[in-house]
Amino acid sequence: MKTLLLIGMGAGDPEHITVQAINGLNRVDVFFVLDKGQATDDLVRLRLEICERYIREPRYRVVQVSDPKRDSATTSYTQGVEHWHEQRALLFARLIDNELADGECGAFLLWGEPGLYDSTLRILDRVRANGCTDFDYQVIPGISSVQALAARHRIPLNDIGQPIRITTGRRLTAQDLDNVVVMLDAHCAFEAFVDENVDIYWGAYIGTANEILIAGKLSEVCEQIKGARSAARARMGWVMDTYLLRRRAD
The missing domain is CATH 3.40.1010.10 (Tetrapyrrole methylase, N-terminal domain)
Structure with a gap:
């Protein structure tokens, strides 16, 4: 066999x-x-x-x-x-x-x-x-980019007693913004939600020498993430990123 x-x-x-x-x-x-x-x-x-x-x-x-x-x-x-x-x-x-x-x-x-x-x-x-x-x-089994993202940003993926959702950029909707992890997002789907009161914890090439980590209120760091993503694609020819979106308490 x-x-x-x-x-x-x-x-x-x-x-x-x-x-x-x-x-x-x-x-x-x-x-x-x-x-x-x-x-x-x-x-x-x-x-x-x-x-x-x-x-x-x-x-x-x-x-x-x-x-x-x-x-x-x-x-x-x-x-x-x-x-x-x-x-x-x-x-x-x-x-x-x-x-x-x-x-x-x-x-x-x-x-x-x-x-x-x-x-x-x-x-x-x-x-x-x-x-x-x-x-x-x-x-x-192996360590996923989801686990590595949480470890590198030093955050739990969920609020106390709350679920998390893992989806793709293609499937991301406004109803998903409570503790949602997004993978396979080729088109910066998060940009559609800059007016929502959410934080983003974003990472690209996690665990490699080219790792990039950005976190903050989405409306404040959206352009920074897009710029970092564009520069990385120009340099590397590809981008592999993962991020968590979480509604803010304030």
């Missing part, structure tokens, strides 16, 4: 790796790395750095392949993601068939936490549904 490990690699700091993840890394024969292009070379390098840092007997090999591109021009976001997942499922099935021998262990090092806004689990379910069943897989 072939085995796959989905290993949460944390939010950017190599020391986010858990002991369970280190033990998993040392079981792996083949690491699968999805190359998203030059803009995300840093993410590929971090994966390789983690392997070099924590694997005691480096007998593994790395298989790096181009990640299928999601069609952002499609009129339906859901249909675009559906097609992208299908293309990824076909790629994963080929990798399992061609690059992993029976009895070997393969792995994907996944940014943050595999169970939080990551598509890999759904795609592996699709691979199985398409008939590729000669493998098993395990999930090793």
Whole structure:
């Protein structure tokens, strides 16, 4: 039987790796790395750095392949993601068939936490549904950008006895502004709420050498965040940010 490990690699700091993840890394024969292009070379390098840092007997090999591109021009976001997942499922099935021998262990090092806004689990379910069943897989949880954001700003995510909500920039509404964590916000959705009485705790590249942290009343720091985000994109070619919005008591 072939085995796959989905290993949460944390939010950017190599020391986010858990002991369970280190033990998993040392079981792996083949690491699968999805190359998203030059803009995300840093993410590929971090994966390789983690392997070099924590694997005691480096007998593994790395298989790096181009990640299928999601069609952002499609009129339906859901249909675009559906097609992208299908293309990824076909790629994963080929990798399992061609690059992993029976009895070997393969792995994907996944940014943050595999169970939080990551598509890999759904795609592996699709691979199985398409008939590729000669493998098993395990999930090793990681530190998410949500946890890292709270730690770096030194804040609890919730008020006493209150819930929190985690959503995307695409789904953010005015009804969500009590303790809402926002991920995958490509268009600064928070800007629509500058007239609301809310604080924002924002972070980009959390846990890396390029980390940026900004906090304050949204109306006062909105432009600062947008400027920092624009400058970071120009420098890095990509932006990975997370933020918490919380209504102010005054």
